[in-house]
Amino acid sequence: MARRGVIRIGQGDIVAGLRKLGVQAGDTMMAHSSLSAFGHVHDGADTVIDACLQAVGPGGTVAMPTLCQKAAERRFELWDPQRSPSDVGRITEVMRRRPEALRSDHATHSVAAIGPLAERITGSHGVAHGRPGPWGPAAFGHGCPWDALYELGAWYVFFGVTFRVNTTRHYIQSRLTEDRLLQAGWRPGVQDGPGGDLARRLRGWLHEGVWPDYDGEAMEARLAQRGLVPYTDIGAARCRAVRTPTMVDAILCILRSEPDQWFGDSFLTWWRDAGSAPTACG
Numbered sequence: 001m002a003r004r005g006v007i008r009i010g011q012g013d014i015v016a017g018l019r020k021l022g023v024q025a026g027d028t029m030m031a032h033s034s035l036s037a038f039g040h041v042h043d044g045a046d047t048v049i050d051a052c053l054q055a056v057g058p059g060g061t062v063a064m065p066t067l068c069q070k071a072a073e074r075r076f077e078l079w080d081p082q083r084s085p086s087d088v089g090r091i092t093e094v095m096r097r098r099p100e101a102l103r104s105d106h107a108t109h110s111v112a113a114i115g116p117l118a119e120r121i122t123g124s125h126g127v128a129h130g131r132p133g134p135w136g137p138a139a140f141g142h143g144c145p146w147d148a149l150y151e152l153g154a155w156y157v158f159f160g161v162t163f164r165v166n167t168t169r170h171y172i173q174s175r176l177t178e179d180r181l182l183q184a185g186w187r188p189g190v191q192d193g194p195g196g197d198l199a200r201r202l203r204g205w206l207h208e209g210v211w212p213d214y215d216g217e218a219m220e221a222r223l224a225q226r227g228l229v230p231y232t233d234i235g236a237a238r239c240r241a242v243r244t245p246t247m248v249d250a251i252l253c254i255l256r257s258e259p260d261q262w263f264g265d266s267f268l269t270w271w272r273d274a275g276s277a278p279t280a281c282g
Contacts, residue, residue: 007039009235014041014051017234021157021241026059028117028154030244032167033064033091036075037160037237042201045094048159053114061115063122063145065167066096068108073206076136079107082270086112088165104145108135109167111145121148130188131174132181134211135205137188140169146171149244160237168244172251173212177202180274198274210270214255214262223250 007252023029041047052062066086071078081103086092096103096112102119103112106125113121124143127201131141140146146168149156156168156171163169186195209259223229223242231240255262259271 001265007236008042009038009040010042011047011054014038014048014234015055017232017239018051018055018157021230021239023055023155023157023241025055026056027056027257028061028063028115028121028149028152029056029157029243030063030065030111030149030154031091031157031159032161032165033089034161034237035090038235039237045091048091048282049095049098049114052157056115058265059116061113061117061121062095062111062151063111063118064092064095064208066092066103066110066112067167068110076107076205081105081110082137084110086110091159103223106135106139106144109139109144109170113145116146121145121152123149131178132199132202133170133174133177134205135147135170136205140174144171146244152244154244156247157239159234159239162214162240165218166216168247169214169216169219169251172248172255175248176212176252176255183275195274198270199255200246201270210267212255212263212271213266214234219251219254219262223247226250255271 029052033048035041035045056062065088067088068075069087086096095101098114101112102113102122104110104122111122122145125138125145128138128141128143133135133139180203181195181199184195184198186199187193190196201209203211220229228246229240229242231238259268263271
């Protein structure tokens with residue numbers, strides 16, 4: 001029984017909130033979530049998942065991050081796509097355990113999805129490639145789930161959490177550094193060619209280096225000021241949503257045009273060494 005004063009919600013409340021955010025039947029959506037942020041949800045995590053599936057049904061697809069962040073440097077050694085638990089919230093762990101869910105094959109940044117586009121979103125993660133990053137070239141490489149979410153125009157929904165936990169931030173970081181390296185003549189896998197030294201200076205798996213870290217919540221505020229992020233309350237949870245390509249394109253443009261406002265000195269040195277002046281963002 002829920003405690004007195006705790007807000008209680010059910011599946012219909014979550015569906016209604018998703019409608020206010022813009023999610024419709026047939027859509028694809030990715031959700032970050034905090035179950036406790038809602039208050040008391042009848043039947044817990046399963047209700048949230050069922051609400052997401054109802055909101056995009058029929059014909060839509062729901063995805064959630066099922067990241068493995070524990071075990072530090074042993075994550076690749078211990079990884080089992082069928083058994084490794086998600087440690088980014090109860091809802092994601094219940095999602096990945098559903099028999100109809102497909103999970104992508106990556107030890108640190110896997111995604112689970114249910115729906116007709118689940119295979120497209122998750123199926124190529126194990127062979128994704130070509131982009132630099134602290135979790136190896138596959139995490140946010142070409143063919144990763146975030147590529148698919150971008151190409152599909154998926155909604156990116158935040159249930160009771162902010163852009164501080166926005167996994168797409170790492171996709172954006174990888175695309176930003178890849179683009180800069182390509183401008184310098186870099187080619188993936190070519191160590192000694194043009195841009196090779198720049199690539200080696202970036203942070204990699206168990207390898208220290210520079211990386212374009214930026215403040216996710218400050219970036220959320222920037223996009224909200226532009227009217228790109230609708231908000232609504234579902235129970236006690238402040239929720240927000242944005243279309244994935246809208247978010248990615250806007251943030252990339254802001255970062256490229258205003259690097260001094262977002263990056264630390266070490267990455268700014270790398271950025272300037274890599275090439276030409278940034279293009280203004282409209």
